[in-house]
Amino acid sequence: MNKPKELKVRKNPESSLGKFLSEISAKVILLWPTLGLISLFSIVMATQAEAGLGAFKIRGYLTSGVGSKQVIIEAGRASGITSGEVFRAIRPARAGVTSPIETGILKVIAVHESESIAEVIQQGTVESEAIFGSYSDIMAGDLALAQRLTITAAKLLAPEVVIKYSAIFDDPKAQPTSFEFTPGGRAELKKIFGEFANMKAGMLMIEGHTDQKGTAEQNQIESYQRALTVRQFIIDDLGFDESRVTAIGIGETEAISEVILPGNADRSRRIVLKVVPMIQ
Numbered sequence: 001m002n003k004p005k006e007l008k009v010r011k012n013p014e015s016s017l018g019k020f021l022s023e024i025s026a027k028v029i030l031l032w033p034t035l036g037l038i039s040l041f042s043i044v045m046a047t048q049a050e051a052g053l054g055a056f057k058i059r060g061y062l063t064s065g066v067g068s069k070q071v072i073i074e075a076g077r078a079s080g081i082t083s084g085e086v087f088r089a090i091r092p093a094r095a096g097v098t099s100p101i102e103t104g105i106l107k108v109i110a111v112h113e114s115e116s117i118a119e120v121i122q123q124g125t126v127e128s129e130a131i132f133g134s135y136s137d138i139m140a141g142d143l144a145l146a147q148r149l150t151i152t153a154a155k156l157l158a159p160e161v162v163i164k165y166s167a168i169f170d171d172p173k174a175q176p177t178s179f180e181f182t183p184g185g186r187a188e189l190k191k192i193f194g195e196f197a198n199m200k201a202g203m204l205m206i207e208g209h210t211d212q213k214g215t216a217e218q219n220q221i222e223s224y225q226r227a228l229t230v231r232q233f234i235i236d237d238l239g240f241d242e243s244r245v246t247a248i249g250i251g252e253t254e255a256i257s258e259v260i261l262p263g264n265a266d267r268s269r270r271i272v273l274k275v276v277p278m279i280q
Contacts, residue, residue, distance in 0.1 A: 056081075058089060060140035062117060071106065073116045073144045081116050083108055086253050087144040091128065103128045104138040105220055105251075118144065121217045126228075161192060161273040165226065166266060174213045174269075176222070179229045186233070192273070193234050202275045204245045206230050211268035212252045224249025230271055 056075035061068040075081055087106040093099060105122035120138060128136035165172035168185030181189070196204055208223030208230075227247035234240045255268040 055090075055143045055145050056087075058138065058140060058142045058144055059115070069120050070109070071118050071120060071138065073106070073108070073118055074114075075144075076112045076114045076116050078113055081108060081111055083111050085146065086251075087118060087146055089138045089142045090145050091132065091139075091142050097131060100143070101125075101128050101131055103132075103136065103142055106138070106144055107216060121215075122220050163188070163192065163271040163273070164266060165269040165271070168230075168271070169226070172269065174211065174222075175218060179225050181229075181233065186237075189230065189233060190238065193238055193240070196273070196275065197238070197240075202244075204240070205274045205276055206245065206247045207272040207274065208247070208249045209254055209268060209270045209272060210252050211265040212255045213265065216252060220249055220251035222249075223251045226271060 056073050056079065059072040059074050062070040062072055073081070073087070085108045087108070088102055089104040089106055090100040091097075091103050102125045104120060104124060106118035107121050108116050108118045110117040123138060124136040168181055168188055169176070170180040170182045170185070171178050206227045208225070208227035210219040210223050212219070214222075224247065227249055231245050231247040235242045235245060252268075
């Protein structure tokens with residue numbers, strides 16, 4: 001598994017929250033047909049930010065220099081933030097980019113009255129690297145968006161489907177060396193996704209989940225890679241429209257109870273399929 005790259009301290013020259021909200025209010029949502037990795041998530045992020053739901057400005061890094069791993073969020077107990085809460089960092093919409101872009105994952109480690117300290121557990125995303133290049137990591141002026149609101153903001157159009165890693169992946173254990181499917185796993189995915197083939201009303205969201213073994217950083221990366229592998233398979237092999245399929249790594253944040261209980265680790269390590277409406 002690739003080690004996340006070193007953090008870089010940068011400032012965002014266009015970090016106005018007011019500008020972000022005013023641009024988003026126009027509801028101009030750009031789906032990236034060539035990337036399509038987080039298009040639905042971008043839509044939901046825009047909706048949350050527009051409503052002011054759990055979106056807080058990132059002031060900057062706690063210490064300067066390469067390797068800094070902690071940032072200051074301009075919100076604390078007064079805003080309902082709690083220790084251990086997970087946030088997604090997003091870059092506000094700006095000239096040439098009409099949708100907010102995810103730039104990383106944060107976990108709150110200390111909460112004060114009006115500000116919080118969060119640890120960076122993932123720097124950059126495939127989409128932010130493609131769009132922002134060397135400025136793809138979390139920067140001052142990005143927004144911290146409460147993950148607890150990400151999925152609940154969307155109403156499901158069909159019952160969700162849960163697939164355990166062990167049912168489809170050749171290497172389903174924690175910290176795998178590959179993300180290949182078994183022959184039976186490919187057949188199972190074809191059977192399951194056959195029910196979604198004629199989907200026209202919504203967006204198919206593929207969530208990757210892990211148990212709580214290992215670090216939060218490792219689990220976040222693994223869950224995203226699992227979801228991304230499934231997404232690429234149904235696009236390449238089953239002909240799904242890439243603009244209507246998104247992959248999201250949830251990591252260990254929604255693990256099923258305690259891993260020490262029999263069977264819970266296997267149940268936690270799963271792919272969850274959801275069909276949600278596209279926001280126009």
